Amino acid sequence: MFKKLLELNETTLAILAVLFIIGITGIIMFKKRKQVNLTTKMMVYGSLCISLSFVLSNIRLYRLPQGGSVTPASMLPMVIYAVVFGPLPGIIAGVAYGLLQYIQASYVVHWAQIIIDYPLAFGFLGLAGLYRKNLIVALVIGTFGRFIMHFLSGIIFFGHYAGDTPVALYSLIYNGSFLGVDLLICIVVSFMPQIQNLVRELKKKSSLLNTY
Known part of the structure; x- marks a missing residue:
């Protein structure tokens, strides 16, 4: 069986990885579902964070040719929302934000690529x-989760841009280039006392602080 896995091409392995990650995430979220009550407060804060991220994403400091751009901390509001209310509400808000991103400025080569x-x-x-004690760590986790999806999409759908470069290495460099800078900007901004105080206050006000 292991020998057969080695014979699979990068695209097939990437597809299997996507399915595996979705499955594992689904199991985790299924276990968390009974612990979450989507309140009006959560939906209001979610709408505000999505709106703020969407506005910031329109300010592109740099944009890559096949999609992806560097923005002034557009991921930060979504990560703060997840830190305050937990992973399941964070994922739901992230999906909504992703659909807005698709409508706003999508780069499409395949319907499955849109989903990923x-x-x-x-x-x-x-x-x-998943880690709500430290905003910096949460930023790394959230960005890495997004990176994995873009990385796999790059292998499956954008391999023809790699030329002589190995497809996985091309996808790693391409997606890591803009997400790494975006993450660095988010980390720098998150060190601001105003941001730290905001997160602490939101956590205090959240009735779901000790849910997860």
């Missing part, structure tokens, strides 16, 4: 809520 690069990738920002 938009609702799934941005939905995985909500994984930041």
Whole structure:
């Protein structure tokens, strides 16, 4: 069986990885579902965070040719939302944000790529809520979750841009280039006392602080 897995091409392995990640995430969220009550407060804060991220995403400091751009901390509001309310609400808000990103400025080559690069990738920002004690760590987790989806999409759908470069390495460099800078900007902004105080206050006000 292991020998057969080695014989699979990168695209097939990437597809299997996507399915595996979705399955594992689904299991985790299924276990969490009974612990979450979507309140009006959560939906209001979610709408505000989505709106703020969407506005910030329109300010592109740099845009890559096949999609992806560097923005002034557009991921930060979504990560803060996940940190305050938990991973499941964070994923739901991320999926909604991803659909807005698709409507706003999508780069489409296949219908399945739309799902991976938009609702799934941005939905995985909500994984930041798995670690709610430290905003920096949460940012890394959420960004890594988004990166994995873009990375796999790059292997499956954008391999023809790689040329002589191995497809996986090309996808790693391409997606890591803009997400790494975006993450760095988010981390720098998150060190601001105003942001730290905001997160603490939102956590205090959240009735779901000790849910997860």
